[in-house]
Amino acid sequence: MRVPVVEHGVRRRRARRRRVLWCGAELVVTAGVLGLLFVVHQLWWTNREAREGAERRVEALEREWAGGRPSGGGGVPGGAGEGLDGGGPHSGTAPQGSPGSDVGGGAGPSSPGGTGPSSPGGRGPAPSQAYAVLSIPRLHLRVPVAEGTGKRGVLDKGYAGHYSGTQQPGQEGNFALAGHRNSHGEPFRYLNRLRREDIVEVRTAAGTYTYAVDLVLPQTSARDAGVLRPVPRSLVRPAYGYDRPGHYLTLTTCTPEYTSRYRLVVWATLVATRLP
Known part of the structure; x- marks a missing residue:
């Protein structure tokens, strides 16, 4: 009977293969752990940090207003009286909302050109300055509103960002x-849950403005700048929007969730103004 002989070279090759496989497995596990830590950071830590910061800013604004100190020029009375209905008729059927939206999402279509309106003192809010509080009772949401839609200075802080030029x-x-x-606080996470006649309030040093949800555009292009016009109407889906001047509020965020491919748009019209 012949006894099989294993050469030393064969043993060395097998040992090298085992080491390569072991190192590969370690790299895969390490990459998985790092990926998990990144997800935890993005979906937990950034949310916690941004929400706490946004809550502190809301409290600071309310203390300023209670003390009679201006918060920096936001919130100009629009000449609308108590009970003003700013909504105009629109073509098509008003959609009733849609599921949708995105990890870094939140920015909407490109902001229209031009400068923002002035405050009663002749100055508008400074870039990235928080100057108002947005409240949506259905979503149990209260967040600051800051000037501009930059990620680092506004959106990543968990704020709602005002499109300069609107x-x-x-x-x-x-x-x-x-x-x-x-x-990053995901303030508009459940924007798709809003329904017609839901209330949205915006409080500033100048007063409180109450809007009622009127239309929901479930999905449009990220470049659909028509939704930001003074009389908003989608350029991509023109059945959604308005055809006459009014007092409108537009809320935009990304859709579907965890992507930034499209935008979800909610429109509301002014129904009441309460001055201090």
């Missing part, structure tokens, strides 16, 4: 805001 709260035209759908 109107301010209470003014005739379109007061347009963006917010993250996922991560």
Whole structure:
């Protein structure tokens, strides 16, 4: 009977293969752990950090208003009286909402050009300055509103960002805001749950402006700048929007969730103004 002989070279090759496989497995496990830590950071830590910061900013604004100190020029009375209905007729059927939206999402279509409206003192809010509080009772949401839609200075802080070049709260035209759908406080995570006649309030040093949800555009292009016009109407889906001047509020965020491919848009019209 012949005894099989295993050469030393064969043993060395097998040992090298085992080491390569072991190192590969270690790299896969390490990459998985790092990926998990990144997800935890994005979906837990950034949310916690941004929400706590946003809550502190809301409290600071309310203390300023209670003390009679201006918060920096936001919120110009728009000449609308108590009970004003700013909504205009629209073509098509008003959609009733849709599921949708995105990890870094929140920014909407490109902001229209031009400068923002001035405050009663002749100055508008400074870039990234928080100057209002957005409240949506159905979503149990209260977040600051800051000037601009930059990620680092506004959206990643868990704030709603005001599109520069659109109107301010209470003014005739379109007061347009963006917010993250996922991560960084995700204030607009459940924007798709809003329904017709749901209340949205915007409080500033100048007063409180109450809007009622009127239309929901479930999905449009991220470049659909028509939704930000003074009389908002989608350029991609023109059945959604308005055809006459009014006092409008536009809320935009990303859709579907955890992507930034499309935008979800909610429109509301001014129904009441309460001055201090």
